[in-house]
Amino acid sequence: MDWLTTVDHKKIAILYLWAGGLFFGIGGLEAILIRIQLIKPMNTFLDAQTFNELITMHGTTMIFLGVMPVIFALMNAVIPLQIGARDVAFPFLNALGFWTFLFGGILLNLSWIMGGAPDAGWTSYTPLSTTTYSATHGVDFYTIGLQIAGLGTLIGGINFLATIITMRAPGMSYMRMPMFAWTTFITSAIILFAFPAITVGLVLLTFDRILGANFFEVGGGGNPVLWQHIFWIFGHPEVYILILPAFGIISEVIPTFARKRLFGYSSMVFATILIAFLGFMVWAHHMFTTGLGPVANALFSVSTMLIAVPTGIKIFNWLFTMWGGQVRFTTPNLFAVGFIPTFTMGGVTGVMLASAPADFQFHDTYFVVAHFHYVIVGGLVLGLFAGLHYWWPKMFGRMLGEGLGKWTFWTFIIGFHMTFFVQHFLGLMGMQRRVFTYLPNQQFDLLNLISTIGAGLMGVGMLFFLANIFLTSRKPADAANDPWEDGRTLEWTIPSPPPEYNFKQTPLVRGIDAFWKEKTAGHKGMTPSEPVGSIHMPSATILPFLMSVGIFIAGLGFMFSRDTFSSEALSFLFNNYIVTGLGLLITFGSMLMRSLYDDHGWHIEPEELEGR
Numbered sequence: 001m002d003w004l005t006t007v008d009h010k011k012i013a014i015l016y017l018w019a020g021g022l023f024f025g026i027g028g029l030e031a032i033l034i035r036i037q038l039i040k041p042m043n044t045f046l047d048a049q050t051f052n053e054l055i056t057m058h059g060t061t062m063i064f065l066g067v068m069p070v071i072f073a074l075m076n077a078v079i080p081l082q083i084g085a086r087d088v089a090f091p092f093l094n095a096l097g098f099w100t101f102l103f104g105g106i107l108l109n110l111s112w113i114m115g116g117a118p119d120a121g122w123t124s125y126t127p128l129s130t131t132t133y134s135a136t137h138g139v140d141f142y143t144i145g146l147q148i149a150g151l152g153t154l155i156g157g158i159n160f161l162a163t164i165i166t167m168r169a170p171g172m173s174y175m176r177m178p179m180f181a182w183t184t185f186i187t188s189a190i191i192l193f194a195f196p197a198i199t200v201g202l203v204l205l206t207f208d209r210i211l212g213a214n215f216f217e218v219g220g221g222g223n224p225v226l227w228q229h230i231f232w233i234f235g236h237p238e239v240y241i242l243i244l245p246a247f248g249i250i251s252e253v254i255p256t257f258a259r260k261r262l263f264g265y266s267s268m269v270f271a272t273i274l275i276a277f278l279g280f281m282v283w284a285h286h287m288f289t290t291g292l293g294p295v296a297n298a299l300f301s302v303s304t305m306l307i308a309v310p311t312g313i314k315i316f317n318w319l320f321t322m323w324g325g326q327v328r329f330t331t332p333n334l335f336a337v338g339f340i341p342t343f344t345m346g347g348v349t350g351v352m353l354a355s356a357p358a359d360f361q362f363h364d365t366y367f368v369v370a371h372f373h374y375v376i377v378g379g380l381v382l383g384l385f386a387g388l389h390y391w392w393p394k395m396f397g398r399m400l401g402e403g404l405g406k407w408t409f410w411t412f413i414i415g416f417h418m419t420f421f422v423q424h425f426l427g428l429m430g431m432q433r434r435v436f437t438y439l440p441n442q443q444f445d446l447l448n449l450i451s452t453i454g455a456g457l458m459g460v461g462m463l464f465f466l467a468n469i470f471l472t473s474r475k476p477a478d479a480a481n482d483p484w485e486d487g488r489t490l491e492w493t494i495p496s497p498p499p500e501y502n503f504k505q506t507p508l509v510r511g512i513d514a515f516w517k518e519k520t521a522g523h524k525g526m527t528p529s530e531p532v533g534s535i536h537m538p539s540a541t542i543l544p545f546l547m548s549v550g551i552f553i554a555g556l557g558f559m560f561s562r563d564t565f566s567s568e569a570l571s572f573l574f575n576n577y578i579v580t581g582l583g584l585l586i587t588f589g590s591m592l593m594r595s596l597y598d599d600h601g602w603h604i605e606p607e608e609l610e611g612r
């Protein structure tokens with residue numbers, strides 16, 4: 001019950017982590033099934049329809065429901081601590097964001113047991129995703145599930161923007177913020193501008209599919225290419241929503257374990273801003289083969305290649321940070337150092353794809369699959385592993401085992417390169433993506449076999465990680481405030497895990513790497529910026545959970561509103577929008593409760609703090 005009503009950012013972080021872990025597991029299983037099907041030519045393990053559903057759900061689940069919540073988990077766990085705040089700006093909204101995200105994800109995955117999953121790819125291109133070619137409710141689960149989950153992400157993003165703008169401790173100017181706080185800030189800004197695009201797109205597609213509108217229906221005067229534009233105006237910024245937090249994590253882990261300050265801090269900040277800005281200018285590089293014409297293709301080619309410049313700046317900055325440092329290869333640092341070459345390879349194939357004429361060859365082949373897995377898995381997922389191992393003691397009070405951590409790293413990274421390196425060649429040799437099988441004697445057989453074995457090895461790496469979590473959870477929670485001993489930022493100045501109010505006294509920040517600065521000045525801790533006083537805390541509440549349940553019910557109700565049921569009663573309930581109305585009633589009722597009932601929270605008094 002405590003977990004259903006919590007508004008504490010540290011607990012919401014753990015909720016996000018569990019939810020992300022669950023969906024990541026589901027997405028991972030789907031990936032293994034896809035790889036089993038492709039292990040040999042003309043395999044009959046899966047039929048074409050199931051294969052299409054699996055690739056669609058794998059991509060959608062991994063991007064929207066797998067990695068996003070783990071990113072949010074780390075942001076929630078770390079950001080308020082790093083900026084010296086007692087919570088996020090809107091704790092209530094934080095809980096609401098999580099629950100809407102979770103119920104959207106559950107709705108999407110219900111499709112497996114309610115008449116078939118979406119099968120039009122994670123990009124849901126029209127006309128493939130219109131009722132003409134996707135007649136089941138699959139794509140409706142996609143549009144409505146993502147709509148609800150996306151609402152949660154948008155709420156989360158706005159919350160972090162407000163938190164970072166208004167809640168920084170005294171002395172923490174923008175240019176003294178830790179890099180992870182910076183990337184969270186910029187990522188949240190991208191969320192704010194990119195998610196509305198997909199929201200609109202999903203609404204239009206829902207209208208086409210359920211209400212018979214014609215936005216994307218050529219026969220009705222619509223335009224299917226419009227969907228591609230809307231999707232990628234969101235979709236390309238989305239990939240930066242994914243990678244920038246990883247950049248932030250790497251920029252925290254590498255200096256800590258090199259015992260040196262981050263090289264080129266201000267160039268890192270400006271590179272991040274520049275990447276975010278350019279990220280909105282390049283969407284049509286996903287559409288070179290759509291027929292936009294040479295002028296558009298040329299412009300989008302050039303703007304895409306420009307992104308490699310700020311990205312390269314970052315890569316060199318990380319290398320120069322390690323240069324001459326006393327580098328310790330702990331598990332988090334292994335992941336961070338492994339990230340650099342792996343991610344760079346993904347960037348290099350990105351620049352290759354950015355060349356429009358060459359992309360006519362690469363497009364829709366395994367080359368593209370190799371590219372984006374190098375950036376997303378070799379970049380983001382390695383970054384998340386680094387961050388999870390690094391901040392685990394802060395989140396749970398226990399250090400993950402170093403031995404198992406290293407096993408996780410080596411099996412995962414070797415498995416990763418086995419799986420995806422060969423796919424570059426498969427793509428260049430002409431193997432098409434999103435096709436459920438291939439003919440023998442095209443020299444595809446061996447490389448696909450290697451790829452499937454590699455995928456199995458990555459699975460083994462995940463098992464090591466889970467075993468590590470399980471064994472760690474049985475150890476006593478005795479992690480020190482600064483368990484890595486070289487912590488540089490504010491989160492390492494308070495207990496692991498922190499008390500619910502985080503900071504007994506808000507610290508005074510005197511420079512970049514505030515804690516490191518005090519350490520080198522010979523101080524044990526931070527100088528407080530306020531006397532010990534009464535601390536204002538937000539109250540726990542069930543309302544965010546109820547609001548999300550309401551939207552979930554309304555979504556399901558709307559999806560089936562035009563169906564004919566064998567039972568009279570069901571037809572009556574759904575066709576007259578009674579289920580939808582009921583769901584909205586729960587949501588709006590809870591909103592009304594929230595507005596009418598004044599909740600001033602509660603206080604922790606100084607006397608109570610003394611005992612702690």
Ligand code: HEM
Nearest residue numbers: 239242243285286308347350351353354363368372375376
């Ligand atoms: C130097 C930076 C990068 C460049 C120049 C670049 C370029 C490209 C291009 C041109 C494509 C389209 C290929 C095609 O469909 O024919 C593409 C696809 C893709 N990229 Fe990147 N990219 C870069 C970084 C990233 C990053 C950082 C991520 C994610 C974290 C990412 C994720 C993706 C994804 C998911 C796709 C495939 C989308 C799909 O068709 O399903 N890319 N990239």
Ligand SMILES: [Cu+2]
Nearest residue numbers: 236283285286
């Ligand atoms: Cu892109």
